[in-house]
Amino acid sequence: MYRSILIQPEDFSLDRALTDLKAQSGLAGGLCFFTGAVRNSNLDETVGGLYLEHYPGMTERQLDLIVDEAARRWQLHGVIVVHRIGNLAPGDNIVLVAVSASHRGEAFDACEMIMDYLKTNATFWKKESIPDGHRWIESRSSDQVKATAWDA
Amino acid sequence: MGQSDIEIMLEAPTTVGALKSMIKLPNGASLSEASLTQTIMAAVDQEMVDDSAMVSVTSEVAFFPPVTGG
Numbered sequence: 001m002y003r004s005i006l007i008q009p010e011d012f013s014l015d016r017a018l019t020d021l022k023a024q025s026g027l028a029g030g031l032c033f034f035t036g037a038v039r040n041s042n043l044d045e046t047v048g049g050l051y052l053e054h055y056p057g058m059t060e061r062q063l064d065l066i067v068d069e070a071a072r073r074w075q076l077h078g079v080i081v082v083h084r085i086g087n088l089a090p091g092d093n094i095v096l097v098a099v100s101a102s103h104r105g106e107a108f109d110a111c112e113m114i115m116d117y118l119k120t121n122a123t124f125w126k127k128e129s130i131p132d133g134h135r136w137i138e139s140r141s142s143d144q145v146k147a148t149a150w151d152a
Numbered sequence: 153m154g155q156s157d158i159e160i161m162l163e164a165p166t167t168v169g170a171l172k173s174m175i176k177l178p179n180g181a182s183l184s185e186a187s188l189t190q191t192i193m194a195a196v197d198q199e200m201v202d203d204s205a206m207v208s209v210t211s212e213v214a215f216f217p218p219v220t221g222g
Contacts, residue, residue: 083221
């Protein structure tokens with residue numbers, strides 16, 4: 001299975017990911033893409049931007065383990081994960097998870113599982129700019145519930 | 153946790169939990185005291201662990217708040 005895991009300040013291209021996944025396997029009949037983007041408001045406050053931090057080395061390794069788990073559960077042809085770090089503005093892309101499989105079912109499920117595990121297991125932290133200054137974003141228990149559901 | 157890195161000399165292997173009581177935050181409280189009121193996650197040699205995990209004398213240990221990527 002083809003895999004590409006990138007952590008980078010630069011933006012990514014969905015077209016490029018689509019082209020790569022198709023080029024890697026002629027069996028890729030179902031391709032699913034998830035993109036997370038920066039919102040302009042959170043908890044009733046205007047958000048001017050986000051700062052994203054990670055744990056170099058560990059974060060890459062965890063993403064690799066998450067993709068391993070997806071590949072163990074479903075017959076996949078390719079997985080691309082790109083997560084941005086550094087300063088981002090409202091509307092900017094944060095994360096891309098792109099999965100190719102023979103049919104849509106595996107692609108949808110694997111894409112969702114990778115995102116759910118990424119939210120709870122990958123060492124990234126977000127700080128947002130609000131009118132009064134900055135605040136670190138707190139984790140949401142609903143994310144933990146979603147990730148745990150895959151363990152059942 | 154307000155500090156990027158510190159070096160602690162261990163004479164013998166210990167647990168993550170024991171290490172937490174050795175580390176003091178800038179406000180004087182230990183990490184184990186701080187973990188009563190907030191969730192503090194831990195990794196040993198870049199692998200997520202709980203308080204019972206062993207720390208060797210050469211381990212890289214990280215403490216951090218719950219993750220919020222994606």
